[in-house]
Amino acid sequence: xxxxxxxxxxxxxxxxxxxxxxxxxxxxxxxxxxxxxxxxxxxxxxxxxxxxxxxxxxxxxxxxxxxxxxxxxxxxxxxxxxxxxxxxxxxxxxxxxxxxxxxxxxxxxxxxxxxxxxxxxxxxxxxxxxxxxxxxxxxxxxxxxxxxxxxxxxxxxxxxxxxxxxxxxxxxxxxxxxxxxxxxxxxxxxxxxxxxxxxxxxxxxxxxxxxxxxxxxxxxxxxxxxxxxxxxxxxxxxxxxxxxxxxxxxxxxxxxxxxxxxxxxxxxxxxxxxxxxxxxxxxxxxxxxxxxxxxxxxxxxxxxxxxxxxxxxxxxxxxxxxxxxxxxxxxxxxxxxxxxxxxxxxxxxxxxxxxxxxxxxxxxxxxxxxxxxxxxxxxxxxxxxxxxxxxxxxxxxxxxxxxxxxxxxxxxxxxxxxxxxxxxxxxxxxxxx
Amino acid sequence: xxxxxxxxxxxxxxxxxxxxxxxxxxxxxxxxxxxxxxxxxxxxxxxxxxxxxxxxxxxxxxxxxxxxxxxxxxxxxxxxxxxxxxxxxxxxxxxxxxxxxxxxxxxxxxxxxxxxxxxxxxxxxxxxxxxxxxxxxxxxxxxxxxxxxxxxxxxxxxxxxxxxxxxxxxxxxxxxxxxxxxxxxxxxxxxxxxxxxxxxxxxxxxxxxxxxxxxxxxx
Numbered sequence: 001x002x003x004x005x006x007x008x009x010x011x012x013x014x015x016x017x018x019x020x021x022x023x024x025x026x027x028x029x030x031x032x033x034x035x036x037x038x039x040x041x042x043x044x045x046x047x048x049x050x051x052x053x054x055x056x057x058x059x060x061x062x063x064x065x066x067x068x069x070x071x072x073x074x075x076x077x078x079x080x081x082x083x084x085x086x087x088x089x090x091x092x093x094x095x096x097x098x099x100x101x102x103x104x105x106x107x108x109x110x111x112x113x114x115x116x117x118x119x120x121x122x123x124x125x126x127x128x129x130x131x132x133x134x135x136x137x138x139x140x141x142x143x144x145x146x147x148x149x150x151x152x153x154x155x156x157x158x159x160x161x162x163x164x165x166x167x168x169x170x171x172x173x174x175x176x177x178x179x180x181x182x183x184x185x186x187x188x189x190x191x192x193x194x195x196x197x198x199x200x201x202x203x204x205x206x207x208x209x210x211x212x213x214x215x216x217x218x219x220x221x222x223x224x225x226x227x228x229x230x231x232x233x234x235x236x237x238x239x240x241x242x243x244x245x246x247x248x249x250x251x252x253x254x255x256x257x258x259x260x261x262x263x264x265x266x267x268x269x270x271x272x273x274x275x276x277x278x279x280x281x282x283x284x285x286x287x288x289x290x291x292x293x294x295x296x297x298x299x300x301x302x303x304x305x306x307x308x309x310x311x312x313x314x315x316x317x318x319x320x321x322x323x324x325x326x327x328x329x330x331x332x333x334x335x336x337x338x339x340x341x342x343x344x345x346x347x348x349x350x351x352x353x354x355x356x357x358x359x360x361x362x363x364x365x366x367x368x369x370x371x372x373x374x375x376x377x378x379x380x381x382x383x384x385x386x387x388x389x390x391x392x393x394x395x396x397x398x399x400x401x402x403x404x405x406x407x408x409x410x411x412x413x414x415x416x417x418x419x420x421x422x423x424x425x426x427x428x429x430x431x432x433x
Numbered sequence: 434x435x436x437x438x439x440x441x442x443x444x445x446x447x448x449x450x451x452x453x454x455x456x457x458x459x460x461x462x463x464x465x466x467x468x469x470x471x472x473x474x475x476x477x478x479x480x481x482x483x484x485x486x487x488x489x490x491x492x493x494x495x496x497x498x499x500x501x502x503x504x505x506x507x508x509x510x511x512x513x514x515x516x517x518x519x520x521x522x523x524x525x526x527x528x529x530x531x532x533x534x535x536x537x538x539x540x541x542x543x544x545x546x547x548x549x550x551x552x553x554x555x556x557x558x559x560x561x562x563x564x565x566x567x568x569x570x571x572x573x574x575x576x577x578x579x580x581x582x583x584x585x586x587x588x589x590x591x592x593x594x595x596x597x598x599x600x601x602x603x604x605x606x607x608x609x610x611x612x613x614x615x616x617x618x619x620x621x622x623x624x625x626x627x628x629x630x631x632x633x634x635x636x637x638x639x640x641x642x643x644x645x646x647x648x649x650x651x652x
Contacts, residue, residue: 030640032463037637039627040580041511042571043496046503057570078462079625116651117500119493120630121637123644276648279472289474328476328649352651353499 014097014138022137022238023071026130034127035072037120038062044114044124049355050107053375061114061124064103067096068131101140104131106369109376110236110269110361111321116353125326128361132238141237146365150237157249159197159233164225170200171207171223178208181215186222192259193223193293194230194250194274196267198397206266206397209424213297214263216427217305227253230270235277236362247278254288264292266420268322268360268396275327292323293420294395298332301339307428310341316389317344317419318380318403319354320396333395333419340426345387347380355379357394359402377406384414391415393422437606440613448617455624456632464636476649489642489652490635507565510558517555521548521594545598552595559588579626586622589615 027035042060045051050059057063074080074089083089090096112125132141141147149159156163162170168184175182183189191214199206214221227250234242254262264271271292279286291299300306317333324330330351337344349355358376363369380403384392392414394400403416434442475482496504522528524543533539543551563584566572593612596602603611623629642652 026469027466028468029464029466030644032466033633033637033640036459036463037630037633039630040572040575040577041507042569042575043500043504043507045571047500051571052503055570057574060571060575063575078459082625115641117496117504119496119638120634121489121493121639121641123641276473279474280469282472285472285474325651326648328645330651349499353497 014094014140016092016094016097016138019067019097019134019138019140020071020075020092022134023068023131024076025133026240027072027076030123031127031130032072032077034122034124035065035069036077037122038069039120041119043117043119044122047113047117049109049111049113049358049376049379050372053378054372058103059107061108061128062122064100064108065124065127065131067092067100068127068134071134097135097138097140101135101142102369104128104135104140105142105146106363106366107372108361109321109356109358109363111356112326113321113353113355116325129235129238132236133240134238136238136240141239142366142368144367146233146237146362149233149365150239150242153229153231153233153246154239154242157246158229159231160201162197162200162229164228167223167228168225170204174204174208175211178205178212180208180211182211183214183220183222185225186220187257188220189222189257189259190219191217191221191261191263191296192254192257193221193263194228194265194270195223196265196270196397197229197231197233198267198401199265202401203397203418206418206420209418209421210263210265210293212424212427213293213306213420216430217300222257222259224253224257226256227251230264230267230274232270232273233362233365235269235273236365243273243277244281247274247281250274251278251282251286260288261296262286262288262290263296264290266293266395266397266400266418268320268327268398271329272322272327292327292329292332292395294323294332294336295329297420297423298335301335306423307430308336308339308423309426309428311426312341313391314343314345314389315391315393315417316347316384316387317350318347318357318384318392318394318399319351320394320399321354321356321360323395324354325352333393336419336423337393340422345389347383347387349383355383357399357402358406359398364398364402373402374406374409377402381406381410381412389414391417393417393419395419435606435610437610437613440610440617444614444617448620452620452623455621456629459624459629460632460636471647475647477646482643482646485646485652486639486641486643489645490638492652493638493642510561510565514555514558514562517551517558518591520551521555521591524548524551525594549595549598552591552598556588556591556595559584559591582622583626583628586615586619586628590619 044062045060048061070089074083108128110125110128114124152161153159171182171184193210195207232246264274275290357380358373363373400416525548526542529539529542566576593615597608597612645652
């Protein structure tokens with residue numbers, strides 16, 4: 001990450017008025033209801049890895065959105081006149097915004113475990129996302145490296161500034177290295193895959209794996225160099241304009257070649273963004289389906305379009321929060337693992353109540369957050385070790401990276417693997433026609 | 434005009450008016466905000482989403498098993514208080530009589546001994562909840578004046594109700610007046626603070642259940 005430029009957008013002092021506008025810009029009935037409902041029961045703290053591991057009450061999830069709540073109460077809530085007149089909600093200040101920066105970014109994976117426990121039905125993870133909008137506008141996205149990556153993504157369409165030409169060259173190079181036919185910028189395609197920039201930097205084999213699987217399915221497919229990087233760091237940084245620009249580039253690319261399916265890579269946040277938010281930013285229904293790669297593989301296994309060899313392996317699976325709890329795709333990886341004949345030792349709390357690896361929500365991209373990230377990872381580490389499996393699979397390269405780094409730091413013998421690559425390595429040979 | 438006649442007459446009228454108008458104002462201020470149309474293709478049809486919302490209203494009442502070791506004590510204490518309050522409110526003979534007068538419906542009352550015990554347990558639970566709020570680092574940090582005002586506003590009707598049933602510290606008329614006035618204070622405060630959860634809990638859980646059913650995610 002040394003080639004990332006410093007973030008010129010970050011100001012010496014946060015812009016209070018921009019923060020205020022950023023907080024309340026998108027408040028509709030659902031968000032307002034959430035902001036009005038908290039009864040201060042504190043249960044969300046007990047679901048949060050950062051509170052559970054540190055015991056510091058500041059990490060109580062609902063406390064992280066306090067500035068947003070105060071701004072809502074003061075500026076647009078049903079009793080805003082009283083809040084202003086009696087001074088019941090303090091004004092935003094540069095000091096409070098700065099004070100809350102680490103709570104909104106460093107100590108929240110946006111994993112939504114707090115949203116799963118809240119007895120009032122408050123989607124706290126969604127409120128944190130909204131809070132980050134205001135913090136980003138104020139210039140408070142941590143520049144080292146989350147804010148810087150978001151800025152580069154906003155300017156170039158890719159957090160690492162990967163251009164269309166470089167991406168095209170990279171794909172052909174990967175195709176040649178792995179002996180896989182790559183389809184790039186075909187005029188028409190039925191399926192369009194996208195990639196995560198983590199794959200480019202760390203796991204290029206996953207792009208070969210996608211190509212291998214799509215070749216196996218046999219339907220016309222193509223990477224598009226005019227909309228390929230689905231990472232969407234902007235989403236986790238809180239840059240709404242950048243977030244919309246990334247999704248719109250992909251929507252245009254997929255639409256241009258008439259594709260029916262957009263395949264999202266092994267990346268949690270990019271999936272929730274494209275699957276659940278992109279159509280809203282686009283302003284109308286998308287003319288294609290959005291499937292995470294595990295969903296496409298699971299569907300294809302069930303329809304017979306993909307055949308896999310049985311393997312003899314004992315493994316465990318780590319659910320990426322954005323795919324399972326936040327995305328509704330909990331079942332797909334288990335369909336795949338069952339088809340492969342893997343003896344799955346499920347982790348405690350596996351599936352919808354899983355614990356985050358510690359790197360979600362852009363926390364993996366905040367250098368100073370490492371001690372907190374490690375504290376959160378300790379839960380996952382303990383669970384994986386308790387499973388007794390020698391390998392842990394996941395379907396999110398962000399999680400994979402966090403597990404890789406955490407495991408190495410802990411001197412692990414446990415391997416970390418990609419479910420996508422496992423499938424690609426075990427595709428059954430097609431019978432001759 | 435005596436204190437009792439004030440409490441029964443204009444006091445109750447004003448409290449009812451503020452309760453209804455305040456709740457209406459707060460709910461419409463939330464629900465009439467501009468709604469964004471959700472364009473993403475839902476995993477479930479409308480009826481399933483609606484059912485998801487309705488079911489979540491009930492399922493969110495009990496935390497998932499995995500959360501119990503960390504939140505169980507607080508949840509049980511809150512339930513003891515809420516169930517106790519429900520028994521006193523809807524099982525006590527005088528309360529049923531008032532409900533019958535206003536709404537024309539009635540049901541058999543519980544023995545006075547049961548109500549006395551339930552009142553005592555409810556009050557004890559409420560005091561323990563306050564102690565917990567003052568001692569637990571998370572609750573202490575989260576608490577605002579509203580939390581303590583709301584606690585007092587709920588404490589008073591239960592406390593005066595217990596005094597009224599015993600008629601020990603003052604005459605029946607005076608105690609009844611104070612009991613009614615404390616209820617009116619609760620009615621007046623309810624729309625403005627956290628006691629509004631009597632309505633928001635259903636809306637919040639229902640909305641979350643609907644939205645997560647749309648995604649096919651756990652509610």
